[in-house]
Amino acid sequence: MAKNTDLAGLCATAREMVAREAPIYEKQRPRSKAMFEKPEPGFYDQVPQHWMRDWPMPFPFAVAGASGSTLIDIDGNELVDFCLGDTGAMFGHAPQPIVDALSQSGTRGLTTMLPSGETAKVGKLLSDRFGPFVFQIATTASDANRFAIRVARAVTGRKKILVFDGCYHGAVDETLVDLENGKTVARKNLLGQVVDVTTTSVSIPFNDIEALKAALETGEIAVVLAEPVMTNCGMILPDEGYLKALRDLTRATGTLLHIDETHTISTGLGGYTAVHGLAPDIFVVGKPVGGGVPVAIWGMSEDVAQAMSDIRAKMSGIGHSGIGTTLSGSTLQIACLRACLEEVMTEAAYETMNRHADRLEQGFTAAIRAAGLPWHVSRVGARLEIVFSADTVRNAQESRAAAIDDIQHALHIGLLNQGYLVTPFHNMVLVAPTTTSEQIEGLLGAFENVLKRLVAQEDM
Structure with missing residues (x-):
């Protein structure tokens, strides 16, 4: 398939996607939304660390519980967690x-x-x-x-x-x-x-x-x-x-x-x-x-x-x-x-993590190729990232040039509204030993869906 290299067009579509996804996110989370619309006195910006407001979503959702590779927010939404506290919960929540x-x-x-x-x-x-x-x-x-x-x-x-x-x-x-x-x-x-x-x-x-x-x-x-x-x-x-x-x-x-x-x-x-x-x-x-x-x-x-x-x-x-x-x-x-x-943190845990990461790497790559996008997947063990570049980046200057905020935001909230959480500030996905094959396949399906919408292969 020919590569989709119309960056301006992709970004415009990404912004439209974010505009459509934001109300869906808000409707699913009335209790989390109320935390920020009607704040109680106490925390600066209503969060324990100010950067928690920087996630690419209308407002942060509040977590009610986390176990294994699953989060549940205070509105009862269940999410498969591929962020895992940006490595803090790399082996799953509450082992x-x-x-x-x-x-x-x-x-x-x-x-x-x-x-x-x-x-x-x-x-x-x-x-x-x-x-x-x-x-x-x-x-x-x-x-x-x-x-x-x-x-x-x-x-x-x-x-x-x-x-x-x-x-x-x-x-x-x-x-x-x-x-x-x-x-x-x-x-x-x-x-x-x-x-x-x-x-x-x-x-x-x-x-x-x-x-x-x-x-x-x-x-x-x-x-x-x-x-x-x-x-x-x-x-x-x-x-x-x-x-x-x-x-x-x-x-x-x-x-x-x-x-x-x-x-x-x-x-x-x-x-x-x-x-x-x-x-x-x-x-x-x-x-x-x-x-x-x-x-x-x-x-x-x-x-x-x-x-x-x-x-x-x-x-x-x-x-x-x-x-x-x-x-x-x-x-x-x-x-x-x-x-x-x-x-x-055992050898068996890493074997499971890397086996699932193998499948994710293959599935992400296949979806990117099917969408005709000039991207690739970078990986270190159980940690993978979607890089918006056809070529491997070798330094920060090249990495910054490959970063596209509009697309990253659309990817993040598009996956989130399908029940999959990835890291907020770049496109990192982390696999835990508690991650299941079903969760891996679910993420791959959600990723493929987002890409199809991004390249206008199906209706918004």
Whole structure:
């Protein structure tokens, strides 16, 4: 079939679709709508985090319950969840081993500011699963990345970090930069930014070995903070040999390599690092590692850990290192980590996830081709994205050029009104071990329906 390359026409159709779908969404959700039309005093913008208002729907729906791969809103609408808390619930909502760990921890106390009796066991589980790192616990990946950056600066004696254009590593100040016209600049729309992040951070394009070499050879970079596959500016896969070059160049220049696997843990057991044999100096996983409970881990190589110990040994008294928070490393977190690593984040779970992802990749691709659209599917394990480009995107600039808000909004609400929830800010679909074959086929049918409407193969 000839490709539908009339972008202006597709966008016009997409806007018409959104206009038709919005009243359907609203009619199905009178109780959620009332939360925003007649707000009670309390939360800013009537939501616990302001960005919850940014979803491409008329207003957010309020969740009444979530189990496995299913959400039910307060109006009784049931949705198959392929967003899964943008990886936070990657193994499904409320896995029973996590629920049991929460219940048992509740009878033993939740936090004590001291190690629990399960600490040694969990440390071994972490090393067995993710590699020979020396681990610490944080509450979020944002915190874990902050702490690891502080260590990297301490042990290298350098101030700057390097991140890739389009990166996302949580709410870490130093990572909130973009690359514009070859210069590192503060990301737009930051609130209350005081420190000039261009003095702390360098941004370069992903997959550009020459730019990487030039930045590292300055001798100013303490650490490169990277996802092995970029996931928040579309999905950008590494070129063949790029991650090896990244490791070789960091070693050659005395720069630490810090891999953030919070999203790429979808790759397989142990994450992208284990599956592809990476050897970072620092390793971070947040969101799903505790089965949805707020916990993150960060690991250091033995060399980095020893360097940190040597520095601490020279300090006098008990000081504030700037690393750690009171609720991190709690009894509750340790219990949920153990339950997740032993019973939830298993090889069998990944086998199921990747089998279903195989079917989704095949089905999405077939529907795109049938509609004659110049798009493709990008994937890292159980995580897939629809990319509005015929060619693979290699960096953030190409990814931004491929992003089409009108079509993304139509795709999102068009799927939502058929009972399927995908991520709000880009076209990511995540498969859980609790996802069923019927849910996979249902999503594929809904996706095909949206595409047919978009290319006017059936009536609006």
